[in-house]
Amino acid sequence: MDWTEKYRPSSLSEVRGNDSARDDFRDWARSWGDHGEAVILHGSPGVGKTSAAHALANDVGWDVVELNASDQRTADVVERVAGEAAKSGTLTGGSSGRKLVVMDEADNLHGNVDRGGSAAITRLVKEATQPIVLIANEFYDMSNSLRSACRDIEFRDVSKRSIVPVLRDICRREGVEYDDAALDAIAEQNSGDLRSAVNDLQALAEETERLTEDDVVMGERDRSEGVFDFLDDLIKVHDAQSALEAAYDVDETPDDLVNWVEDNVPKDYSGAELATAYEFLSNADVWLGRVRATQNYSYWRYATDNIAAGVAAARERDHGGWTRYGPPSYWRKLGSSRGTREKRDYVARHIADEAGCSMATARNEILPFLEAMTHHCKNRELTVAMTAAYDLSEEHVSFVTGSGKTTNKVESIVEDAAELKAEEAVEHSGGAFEGATRTDDETDETSESEDDVLVDDGDEAAEDTASDDAGDDDQQKGLDEFF
DSSP states (O other), rough: OOHHHOOOOOSSGOOSSSSHHHHHHHHHTTHHHHHEEEEEESSSSSSHHHHHHHHHHHHHHHHEEEEETTOOOHHHIIIIIIIIIHHGGGGTTTOOSSSSEEESTOOOOGGGGGGTHHHHHHHHHHOOOOOOEEEESOOOOOOOOHHHHHEEEEOOOOOOHHHHHHHHHHHHHHTTTEEHHHOOOOOOOHOOOOHHHHHHHHHHHHTSSEOOGGGGGOOOSSSSOHHHHHHHHHHTTTHHHHHHHTTTSSSOOOOHHHHHOOOOOOOOGHHHHHHHHHHHHHHHHHHHHHHHHHGGGGGHHHHHHHIIIIITTOOOOOSSOOOOOOOHHHHHHHHHHHHHHHHHHHHHHHHHHTTTOOOOHHIIIIHHHHHTTTTTGGSHHHHHHHHHHHHHHHHHHHHTTOOOOOSSHHHHHHHHHHHHHHHHHHHHHHHHTTTTTTOHHHHHHHHHHHHHHHHHHHHHHHHHHHHHTTTOOOOHHHHHHHO
């Protein structure tokens, strides 16, 4: 079951993050018999406007008649459905109690498109004998006459400190183990959208035994079109053109969007339509490859055409009902392996610095040899030398050798490596004023000796050059210097 529905507030007192708006809404309802005005609840998606309307109705014992303005917005539908309820209440069996008429997406009424719906709603709110609540994301997208005929209450974005307690309470009820940092990250990413935060929590909780901050790797959601809403419309509702237009409203790059769609389309599509959808996604991947190769981002439009319009066009039948979509598994894998990659790169960087080779050579060619030769620290002397040479901590020794970082063995190796480095530092330091008082004869002898060394070094350099020409590579060079 969708957690946003399961944990929808049953009372206005449970609505989080909009105390002032909640109190104004309650006062509107209590005094409705005196003023008879309709009210517009407006604010960003996911802040609790519709939930507040249902919670209020539950508090005061009113029946609810709901009409979605974007789906049923013609004048005759408004008059027949909402008008009937607002004036006589016959839709609720002639009950003598009040009915709360809730019209969602009331800002989706634009000129001739609604075929008189906007004017019909304006007439309705002026003539209604029952309380009416209009829900809107954009207050000023509504006609001036409609706004003037209603009282308005603004619901502001829900703060992070109000979202986290909701997530924590849901985790407790659902038996979800979590790290506090994970809930903070979800709240931060959803930036005031409580509904999307709950959706993210549910999607992540089904993929892991304990929710950690690394699991929370999703990009920040666009406020006008959430990625979960987009997936639902793309896979179940939109035609090709509508899907393409919706894709441009989602704050996801085609690189990310293809991962979202690829992971979630098999939850509804199957057989031939799934094969067709994957063919379009593979075409999108080709275009994304061209973007990476050429840095020509104009190719993104062709990727989006395939991701959105193509997948929508692949649909062969209706896919009703509710589907639980989740973040791309590829992202979760990246998040879970981030710590391992950071350790690997730390070790490789130190190898590269000491050996004078590239990071890629250190990571792909030298590190595997070190892992094999020091496996479980069996060659202790070599493991100590490696730890000292590359300045490794316990966690890095553990990573290379495959041993537990808290074992006595690893701890003692790090301690011995520190002693080895100290001994080498003393051995190579020499006296601070060594040679400062040499006689002229000693200086002459030393100069002759140094000349000999320079000659020898020149011969060795020639030999090294010849050796390099013979095919020595970075890998062997790194290992030779380590040994």
